[in-house]
Amino acid sequence: MPKLPIGLWVDQVVSWAQVHLEWLFDFISRAIEILVTGIETAFLTVSPLIIIIIMFILVWFIANRKIAIGTAIGLYLIYNMRLWESSVETLALVLASTALALLLGIPLGILTARSDLAHKLIMPLLDFMQTMPAFVYLIPAVLFFGLGQAPGLFATVVFAMPPTIRLTGLGIRQVPVELVEASDAFGSTEWQKLTRVQVPLALPTIMAGVNQCIMLSLSMVVIAAMIGAGGLGFEVLTGISRLDIAKGFEGGLAIVIMAVILDRVTQSLSEKRKINFK
Amino acid sequence: MDKIIVKDLVKIFGDHPEKAVKLLKKGCAKGEILKKVNQTVGIYDINFSVSEGEIFVLMGLSGCGKSTLLRCINRLIEPTSGAITIDGEDITSAAPQVIREMRRKKISMVFQCFALFPHRTVLDNAAYGLEIQGVPTAQRRERAAQVLETVGLKGWENSMPQQLSGGMQQRVGLARALTNNPDILLMDEAFSALDPLIRKSMQDELLSLHNALNKTIIFVTHDLDEALKIGDHIALMNNGTIVQIGTAEDILTNPVNGYVEKFVEDVDRTKVLTAEGVMKPPDPVVFFKDGPRVALRLMREHGISSIFAVTRERRLAGIVQAEDALQAVKEHREELKNIIIEDVPRVSVDTPVIDIIPVIADTKFPVAVTQDDGKLAGILVKGSVLAGMVRKGDNNA
Numbered sequence: 001m002p003k004l005p006i007g008l009w010v011d012q013v014v015s016w017a018q019v020h021l022e023w024l025f026d027f028i029s030r031a032i033e034i035l036v037t038g039i040e041t042a043f044l045t046v047s048p049l050i051i052i053i054i055m056f057i058l059v060w061f062i063a064n065r066k067i068a069i070g071t072a073i074g075l076y077l078i079y080n081m082r083l084w085e086s087s088v089e090t091l092a093l094v095l096a097s098t099a100l101a102l103l104l105g106i107p108l109g110i111l112t113a114r115s116d117l118a119h120k121l122i123m124p125l126l127d128f129m130q131t132m133p134a135f136v137y138l139i140p141a142v143l144f145f146g147l148g149q150a151p152g153l154f155a156t157v158v159f160a161m162p163p164t165i166r167l168t169g170l171g172i173r174q175v176p177v178e179l180v181e182a183s184d185a186f187g188s189t190e191w192q193k194l195t196r197v198q199v200p201l202a203l204p205t206i207m208a209g210v211n212q213c214i215m216l217s218l219s220m221v222v223i224a225a226m227i228g229a230g231g232l233g234f235e236v237l238t239g240i241s242r243l244d245i246a247k248g249f250e251g252g253l254a255i256v257i258m259a260v261i262l263d264r265v266t267q268s269l270s271e272k273r274k275i276n277f278k
Numbered sequence: 279m280d281k282i283i284v285k286d287l288v289k290i291f292g293d294h295p296e297k298a299v300k301l302l303k304k305g306c307a308k309g310e311i312l313k314k315v316n317q318t319v320g321i322y323d324i325n326f327s328v329s330e331g332e333i334f335v336l337m338g339l340s341g342c343g344k345s346t347l348l349r350c351i352n353r354l355i356e357p358t359s360g361a362i363t364i365d366g367e368d369i370t371s372a373a374p375q376v377i378r379e380m381r382r383k384k385i386s387m388v389f390q391c392f393a394l395f396p397h398r399t400v401l402d403n404a405a406y407g408l409e410i411q412g413v414p415t416a417q418r419r420e421r422a423a424q425v426l427e428t429v430g431l432k433g434w435e436n437s438m439p440q441q442l443s444g445g446m447q448q449r450v451g452l453a454r455a456l457t458n459n460p461d462i463l464l465m466d467e468a469f470s471a472l473d474p475l476i477r478k479s480m481q482d483e484l485l486s487l488h489n490a491l492n493k494t495i496i497f498v499t500h501d502l503d504e505a506l507k508i509g510d511h512i513a514l515m516n517n518g519t520i521v522q523i524g525t526a527e528d529i530l531t532n533p534v535n536g537y538v539e540k541f542v543e544d545v546d547r548t549k550v551l552t553a554e555g556v557m558k559p560p561d562p563v564v565f566f567k568d569g570p571r572v573a574l575r576l577m578r579e580h581g582i583s584s585i586f587a588v589t590r591e592r593r594l595a596g597i598v599q600a601e602d603a604l605q606a607v608k609e610h611r612e613e614l615k616n617i618i619i620e621d622v623p624r625v626s627v628d629t630p631v632i633d634i635i636p637v638i639a640d641t642k643f644p645v646a647v648t649q650d651d652g653k654l655a656g657i658l659v660k661g662s663v664l665a666g667m668v669r670k671g672d673n674n675a
Contacts, residue, residue: 182393186407187382
């Protein structure tokens with residue numbers, strides 16, 4: 001049997017899309033750039049010290065004092081390492097891709113919970129997205145969007161969205177049958193059932209998905225830096241290429257600090273919403 | 279008037295219900311159908327009607343199909359065939375919007391495990407039914423608070439359900455079901471998850487609520503004592519179909535087959551049987567105008583030592599003893615009036631046997647059973663009470 005030209009087929013599909021959907025990719029690329037630079041500017045116009053104080057108060061409010069103090073120390077360390085701007089770039093990319101992943105992932109998750117057909121179609125696709133090495137997305141991403149933040153965001157969203165879909169679907173399927181039945185028995189419409197019973201009760205699980213999504217986005221920043229997404233990933237990348245241990249470690253440490261802060265904050269968000277079913 | 283009529287209802291679980299229906303018509307058993315065509319028969323051949331304002335109990339062991347049947351009535355489960363008519367309207371063919379409207383306005387449900395929404399306060403749980411109908415917040419909360427008060431939960435409005443005890447949680451469940459003021463309440467093992475003392479007080483409360491609100495209630499339970507206590511009519515189910523329908527007393531005294539007999543074997547009959555069920559016919563009686571001679575003759579004919587005297591309208595006047603009558607005859611006194619003992623023990627027709635026993639133990643006379651208007655309905659002697667309590671299936675024992 002001759003070799004199946006699977007790679008060739010994919011190549012042809014990508015080339016076709018590149019030519020015929022250029023307008024779409026241009027539009028998306030432009031929109032992403034505006035979004036990401038918007039977030040960046042918002043953070044960079046304010047003095048870092050003021051942001052650190054605001055974050056301290058905000059985190060105290062959302063989580064607790066301990067995490068708030070840790071946040072302030074971590075952020076000050078980043079500032080001190082002169083990595084503030086790179087960190088803001090990374091944060092903007094993470095926030096934008098998380099927002100996009102949630103925007104797509106939560107509705108898709110709800111769909112998988114409500115329709116067995118959607119479940120059967122989407123699940124293998126998610127397996128594919130999660131196990132295909134992330135570097136492989138970079139090639140079509142660059143072809144579609146050129147170099148810069150847009151392909152980085154594209155690859156990040158593809159990589160970070162699956163847990164959101166999975167956990168949203170799981171959360172909704174886990175809502176006790178009798179509660180769904182009760183909601184039906186009082187004459188709820190499908191929308192009322194979803195918004196008043198299923199989603200609120202699935203919220204802790206959905207929040208766990210949000211947390212996962214953010215963590216995975218962060219883990220993509222170094223890879224995204226390879227196609228020009230900049231940020232802390234770029235610091236690490238230059239460290240690697242120049243065998244500069246100091247630069248690489250500082251960049252890496254800043255990523256860790258951001259990861260821990262984002263993780264603790266989103267976790268305490270979902271902790272607060274945890275509901276005892278019995 | 280019949281509020282709900284269920285006719286030839288069948289529910290088959292599986293992909294090819296028509297195959298199962300065909301086999302059912304041939305008289306195949308559930309197990310056989312499962313083996314042959316891999317379809318599960320939930321319920322079949324269900325026929326009954328529920329009158330307005332009554333409590334109708336569906337009773338049977340777990341897996342007998344009672345909950346499935348209940349869920350067919352508000353179409354949480356789609357029946358395979360047959361018809362359910364509510365207020366003259368066939369709901370088995372009704373469109374989804376009609377069913378939704380019916381669930382909002384006409385039929386509410388109370389669940390075994392309460393099924394309260396854990397993310398809502400007690401008040402907002404109770405107001406749920408009105409909320410989805412689009413009733414403004416203030417108005418629906420006011421109504422919900424009112425209903426919570428009637429079920430005894432005033433002051434708990436802002437608690438979360440999981441802070442409440444089981445009994446209180448089910449009161450919230452009941453309040454939620456009553457808030458949209460439905461005609462019909464479906465109660466699925468509503469008290470089965472509660473401990474016995476709480477269960478008993480909830481049953482009493484349900485009965486008094488029922489008296490006050492006059493809803494039609496279909497109550498599912500596996501507890502025979504509960505069924506007998508609250509049911510105006512009871513449908514005993516087994517293996518997916520109804521075995522017998524009747525009042526508590528019907529089922530106890532006339533079980534249609536061995537299954538029902540076995541089922542009711544252990545019931546404490548003294549709580550369920552009433553005077554009416556164990557009394558003897560009021561025969562003979564002497565009429566007030568008849569005189570001691572007639573009384574004496576009747577007593578001699580029947581071999582008894584005392585006889586009840588009644589007025590012309592058959593109201594109980596009192597009792598006459600043989601020796602008094604004999605004395606009167608000897609002394610040629612022709613009127614009963616002087617020898618009648620008016621202070622005789624009496625109970626009403628619906629007095630349960632458990633309350634009759636002390637009365638009958640305390641007196642040397644038979645006990646008179648009277649109707650509400652004072653008419654003599656029957657006579658109780660120690661023997662007839664004992665016979666009524668051990669009687670099984672045979673009404674003439």
